[in-house]
Amino acid sequence: MHVSHLATEVDRDPRYSAIARLRAETRFYDAVIDQVDGRRIRVGEHWLTDWASCNYLGFDLEPDIIGAVDEQLRRWGTHPSWSRMLGNPALYPQIEQRLAALLGAEDTLVLPTITQIHLSVIPVLAQQGTILVDSRAHKTIWDGCVFARAQGATLSRFRSLDELAALLAAGNPGPVLVCMDGVNSMTGNIPDVRACLDLCRAHGAVLYIDDAHGFGVIGARADDETSPYGISGNSIIRYCGESYDNVVLVGGFSKAYSSLLAFLAVPTVLKNRLKSAAAPYLYSGPSPTASLATVLAGFDVNAERGDKLRSELYRMTTRVLQHVRGLGVFTPNTDDTPIIELPIALDRDLVEVSERLWERGLFVTLAPYPGVPRDQVGFRVQVTAANTDAEIDHLNAVISELAADGVFQEARESSAS
């Protein structure tokens, strides 16, 4: 077979065809950005406001963080290049200790990406046991689960707490791993971690939870909190006032911290086992020095000003959400996090809607099937602390225009997904 024929086969696969069409027919894929100015981006001659970035705290633009890179590059070179098994610049233990202290966890292990963590760690933890996975879990969790199944684990999915309870009660070969998103990457909603953990603990299962979008945004609730996101951005387990018993927390720096690095919060004994079992620790190239430097500088900025940034983020996010809800437009976001998905009406075409967004100067994340259920195809905007009120005004005005034209679905009685 000619290798290019493989492309035709891929195009026929329903899992990829919606994205293939959007790549071919919209301007929101593979965009080449020629210039960045705050949250404004230029593509060719066209300026847009960037609502697709997940740099929730605006650390990508933060002068104190940008200024921290140069010194570390001179000290360590651009890239360590050893796999972590072989050698680690001293930045690594500094990051892992500061992160453990921030999370209030016993220990942490950092690896370049969450994708690598799921693919390598889920199979190691599940062994020939059982994985129960949330139907709305991120694709990269699913990939790790499927890989684990190929190595002997049994895989089932659940769509609700009741289904999870029934699956756990049925009795399963151990170890039993319950896998899910923290702040959900599509709906922006925060799962009922306490109820999940009660079930896991009652059945001796481990909750493996990916809080890529919560880390840096939500954290421990406190009397002096500056917003309902809580303080410190120390992620979902602290936000829910829970302990790390029966929990493996996974998170990343590639969203709120604008760096290429990810982590597991685990007891030291498990961290050490993963050091001999997880392929990215043993064999993968590590994160570049600049990313390690921006993580450390990010911890400083988070400690100094993080709560102020989060209160701004919350204020601007609720400006958008109140506007959307006031128009009677449906969004699955009921928890006021900065991920706002706007499903389009079922008779509307995402390509046509995307063209209008482009013309009105909005750069968004398109959300096709199967990334979201068929009845929630639409687009997603993320608010960040680097947005301005003028940009929020503009976004709200465009949402009003599209709503008046019937582009969106009407709000439902029970809007949580």
Ligand SMILES: Cc1ncc(COP(=O)(O)O)c(C=O)c1O
């Ligand atoms: C929930 C979730 N997990 C994992 C990832 C991938 O993270 P990484 O880029 O660190 O592999 C994403 C990125 O969008 C995500 O939203």
